[in-house]
Amino acid sequence: MKTANWIGGAALAALMLAGAGAALADMANPLADAVKAANDRFKDVAVAVKEGYGPIPCDSSPMGGGMGIHYVNGAYLKDGVLDISKPEAVMYEPMPDGKLKLIAVEYISLKGPAALKGHMMNYNSAPNSYGLPEFYEIHVWAWKKNPMGTFADDNPTVSCDAMKAMD
Numbered sequence: 213m214k215t216a217n218w219i220g221g222a223a224l225a226a227l228m229l230a231g232a233g234a235a236l237a238d239m240a241n242p243l244a245d246a247v248k249a250a251n252d253r254f255k256d257v258a259v260a261v262k263e264g265y266g267p268i269p270c271d272s273s274p275m276g277g278g279m280g281i282h283y284v285n286g287a288y289l290k291d292g293v294l295d296i297s298k299p300e301a302v303m304y305e306p307m308p309d310g311k312l313k314l315i316a317v318e319y320i321s322l323k324g325p326a327a328l329k330g331h332m333m334n335y336n337s338a339p340n341s342y343g344l345p346e347f348y349e350i351h352v353w354a355w356k357k358n359p360m361g362t363f364a365d366d367n368p369t370v371s372c373d374a375m376k377a378m379d
Contacts, residue, residue, distance in 0.1 A: 243329050244362050247317060248354035250297040255314045255355075257283070260302045264288075270306060270372035277368035279351070280305040280315055281375070294319055294328055305356070306374040315356035315370065324348040331363060 253259050265283035272278035282301040289300045300320040304312035319328050326333045326348035333348035340347075350363055358367040 241362050243331055244352055244354045246296060246329070247299075247352045251299060251302070251317055251354070254302045254317070257304060257312045257314075265302055270375045272370075272372040273366050277366050278370050278372060279303055279318075279366060280370050280372065281312065282318065289320055289322075292321070292323060294321055294326065296329070299352075303351070305370050306372060308374045310374075313355075315367070316351050316353045316358075318349055318351045320344075321348045322346075328352075334365065 260283045263285065264287060265285045268282050268284060270278070270281045281304045283304065284301045285298070288295075288298050296319075299317035301318040302314065303316040303318060305315045307313050319333065321333060322345060324333065324335065324347075328350050331350060333350040336342075336344075336347050336349060338344065338346045349365075351365055353362050353364070353367060356367065356369065358364050358369070360366065360368060
């Protein structure tokens with residue numbers, strides 16, 4: 213009987229912990245919330261273009277997922293300033309209807325180590341596939357949930373397949 217009670221208690225504790233973990237995962241992320249508030253204007257890709265952003269090809273990971281289409285602002289990339297309302301790149305996922313959906317932004321610094329509002333940025337060495345000198349970057353998945361984490365590089369739920377269908 214004691215074993216059954218212990219097993220029942222352990223199962224209940226596991227369910228409670230799982231529920232707490234899910235609740236924590238759904239809690240607001242202050243940086244992601246601030247990024248979203250500062251950059252919601254980019255839901256319209258025409259705004260990004262008007263502000264000097266230009267597209268680079270859709271990024272898919274060979275293991276699935278990816279980062280979508282980055283619209284990069286070269287002036288922000290070179291200015292050495294990290295400004296939450298002026299990300300160096302704005303990221304879109306191509307939709308089957310041909311529209312682009314805002315999913316994330318990326319902040320990039322050519323100087324480092326670098327941090328954005330206390331969040332350390334990832335180091336990328338040179339040479340790299342972007343043709344940049346060594347740099348630091350952080351993605352903020354403020355519009356599309358990323359199961360890998362709010363600040364992960366790739367998102368396994370992002371696809372460039374709609375882009376391929378338009379070719």
